[in-house]
Amino acid sequence: MSASRKIVAGLFMSLDGVVEAPETWHFPYVDEEMGEAVESMHAAADTLLLGRTTYESFAAVWPDQVGALADKLNDIRKLVASTTLAKTEWTNTSLIDGDVIEAVAGLKRQPGKAIHLSGSLTLTRALLHAGLVDELRLLVHPIVLGSGRRLFPEGATSMPVELVRSATFSTGVVDLTYRTA
Template identity: 50%
Template sequence: MRKIKAQLFISLDGVVEAPDQWHFPYFNDEMGAAVDATLGRADTLLLGRKTYESFAGAWPDREAAGGADAPFARILGDARKIVASRGRLDFTWRNSEQLSGELTDGAAALRNEEGRDSAVWISGSVSVVRQLLAAGLLDELNLLVHPIAVRGGLRLFEDDAAPIPLRLVSGETFRTGVLNLFYAPVGSAGEGTYEDAKAHLPQP
C-alpha cells in the first residue's frame, strides 16, 4: 500500500497561506535538503487546483530557463501530477492529470495502487490536506515550522472542527530556527484530567 504524505511551510501562529511572502529568509541548505528528501524524490504528486496552477505557472519556465533551480524544476516536471478539482482542467504541464471522482475515493485508490511503493506527496494544497486528515487518509504530515508570527492569512487547522490527534514521529531544528517536524495520525488523544496531571507537578 502506498502512503500519502504532505509537506507544508507553516508559521509559528499556524499560517500556511502565501509562504512566498515570509518563507524565503529561512531557506538554507538544510531546508533545501528537506524539500529534496520529500518532493525531490517523489514520483507522484497530489495537488489542489490552486497549488497546481501556481506550480504550472512557474516551474516549466524555470526548467526552460536553465538556471540554478532548473534541475528541481525538471524533477517536478517529470513527476506524475494528479490534480484534485471539481471543475474540468486543461493541462499544459507534462505528466499532469485530473483526479477522478471524489477526493477521498481517489486518494484511497492511490493508496491501493499495485506495483508502487513510493509515497504520494502533497505540497501546500491546504484543502486537500484538511480533507484527507479528516478522512484518515493522510499517513504523514511534515510541517516546516518557521519562527515568525505572520499575524494573518489562512491557517492549516480550521476553527470549530473536530480535534485531530497526532503523534510526533521525528523532528529536527535547523540553524535558522525552523523546526522540521513529522507527524502521523493516531486514533485517539487518550484521556486525562487535572487530577491525573497534578501527580506530575513538582512536590515540595
Template identity: 45%
Template sequence: MGKITVSMYLSLDGVMEEPGDWHMPYWDDEMAKFQSDVFYANDALILGRVTYEGFAAAWPKVKEEGADKMNTMPKYVATTTLEEPQWNASFIKNNIVEEVNRLKRETDQQYLIYGSGQLTRTLMEHNLIDEYHFMVHPVVLGKGKRFFMEQGQRGLKLAGVKTTTTGVAILSYQPSE
C-alpha cells in the first residue's frame, strides 16, 4: 500500500498562498535538512496544476543538490486544463480521488504533495493523506488563501515537533482515525 505525505508552509494564521513571498527569511539549515529528508524519502510527487506549473518552470533550471531527483521523479498532476504532460508528469484529468486511491492501493510507493491546497483538502476529505508536515512560520499575514477553509472537523494526532532557530514550528501529524 502506498503512502501520501503532505509538506506545506503555513503562516500562523493559516495562509499557504505564495510562500516564496514570506517564508525565505525563516529558511535555515534545520529546515533545509528536514525538507531534504522528507523529499528523499519519497518516490513520486502528486501536485495540483498551479504548483506543477510553478515547479516545472523553475526546477529544470536549478543546478543545486536535489535537482536531478526533482527533475526525474514521476509526477502525478491533478488538472482539467493542461493538455501536454511534460517534466516527467502524468495528468490525472478525471476523478482525482479515485485515481489517487488506485495509486495507493496498487503500489507501495511513497508519494509527496507540496502545497497544492485544493488537491490536499480534497484528498484529506477522503482520508487519503497518511502524514502531514506543517511548517508554521512566526508571521501573521492577515490575508491570503488559507489552507484550513470551510471543512468539517478533522482529528489529527501529533507525530512530531521540531523548532528551528528562526522560530518555525515543524509539526508532523497523522490522521487520528
C-alpha cells in the first residue's frame, strides 16, 4: 500500500498566536519572500481544502486576479467543508458531503500530491484533533494583536511537534514548518 497523502495546514499567525482575520493585519508584511512562501505551499498541492469562511473570502477575490498564484488557486481542485453552503460558484470547487473527518481521511488515502489546508481555523482545529494534519506551516508575523482567535486556544490538548524547517524574512516574518507527531 502506498503512503498516504500529506495534509499541510498553512496559516498566517501573529506573534501572540492569533490566526483570526489576517486580512486586517497581514498585508503590511506582504513582499516577494512572502509571495514565494505562499506560492510554494500551493505548488506542492493538487487539492485545496477550505472551511466556509475562508472559501467565501477566497472566492470573492481570486477569480478576478491574475498571475501564477491566481492561476494555481483558480485551477486547483477545491473542497469546502460547510454545513451551511448549498452550492459553490468558484471553478473546480465542490462541497464535502457527509462527515468531514471521514471524507478527509478518505481523501488522504487517495493517490495524489499534498492537500493544502489554507486558513480555516475551525476546520484546522478539527483535523488536528482527529490526527489528520501532517504539517503546520506557520507564517508568524512580528505583531502582537492582543485579542482574536488563536490556533491553540486556552485548554487545548498537548500536541508534540517537530520543527523541520524555518526561515526568516526581511520583514521579520518567520516561516516555520512543524511535523505533527
